[in-house]
Amino acid sequence: MKKFLVFLIASLMVFVVAACGSNGATSGEGEKNDTKQESEELTIKHQLGETKVKKNPEKVVVFDFGALDTLDKLGVEVAGVPKDNLPSYLKDKYSGDKYENVGGLKEPDFEKISSIEPDLIIISGRQSEVYEEFEKIAPTIFMGVDTTKYLESFHENVKTLGKIFGKEEEAEKELAAIDESIKKLKEKAEASGKNALVILANEGKVSAYGPKSRFGLIHDEFGIKAVDENIEVSTHGQSISFEYIVEKNPDYLFVVDRGAVVGGQSSAKQTVENELVKKTNAYKNGNIVYLDPNYWYLSGGGLISVAEMVKEVDNAIQ
Structure with missing residues (x-):
């Protein structure tokens, strides 16, 4: 009887250890998936080059108002905008204290932009000449529309933003x-x-x-x-x-x-x-x-x- 009890206890211990090991493996796998999702990078091709961008960047500075109104429509928040030149239909929202003022369209405040520590900067034609200065601060993509193929370019830009921020369906x-x-x-x-x-x-x-x-x-x-x-x-x-x-x-x-x-x-x-x-x-x-x-x-x-x-x-x- 004693031998039987010893055998039963040993068997139960093996089962418990195995179960714990299984749960540990599942948990570790989940953590790996979460980490992978958080660190997933996209290579974005644009008119000024190729830029590696983290998916779902948290701090975003936007100089292109077309891109800004697209993000607004898709429900994506940003960190900073050039408040000196905001169009009227975006002014009520983005002139508020919630958003940092990053200068003018032709005169970006690089010190302010750097202090935000953005994960992504979005620019267009008016800032293209200082693209390299933006790149020194954070990954930067050009989102200006190619007017020689307006609709095609517009579609590409919107789909790119949808992909970056997980808003493809919208x-x-x-x-x-x-x-x-x-x-x-x-x-x-x-x-x-x-x-x-x-x-x-x-x-x-x-x-x-x-x-x-x-x-x-x-x-x-x-x-x-x-x-x-x-x-x-x-x-x-x-x-x-x-x-x-x-x-x-x-x-x-x-x-x-x-x-x-x-x-x-x-x-x-x-x-x-x-x-x-x-x-x-x-x-x-x-x-x-x-x-x-x-x-x-x-x-x-x-x-x-x-x-x-x-x-x-x-x-x-x-």
Whole structure:
């Protein structure tokens, strides 16, 4: 009997040790999976190079307002933004004390950025010349839109942000909705048979933008025929005279007022609606359209801004 009891106790001890060993292995495996998830890195290819980015970075500094409004739409928080230049539709939220002020679009505060110790910095064209300075502080990716292929580039940027922050499904859903609205606008625009000219008004002067340019998506993606297919493609547009506008005589004249968001004073209407421009079909038919520069000039390329840009043009087309 004693031998039987000794045997029984020994067997139970072996079972308990084995069970503990099994639980320990499972726990260790879970910890490894958690660690792997936390330390997972993505290699992001962008216009300025390749950057290794940790998935779900916690501290993010954003200089591109299109990227900022995409993150806002996807429910992703950030740590710092350039408060000196915030577009109106983002100002109420991001001018608050919760977010650090990292300077201006053209004058980043590198000392402030460094003090945040960000896990990721997102920039675009206005900061591209100092990309290497950002890289010294933290992994930096370029999220500016390639205007020669606007929608494709916009899609890539949104999907990249969705991947980095684990918001792939939400990103796809928002993109699908925008694609549908653009499809309807394009059908409407092409059916109208009307043409258009897009201009930037700045301190009494005007410059024109055609296909594949900064504001060229009106032609390339929204389907409104350009009144002039040979406008020079450049960041600042092709300098034109008011005589040129009369000569081309567009059905629609889309105006982006730079002064309204840079100098704080809107002078586009006084500049554009002069005696010469009043001779055009655009003026005669009430088709001079003042686009919101917060979306078109300061921002663009984001889930919020692109959706609003589509709405503005759609509301203008008859």
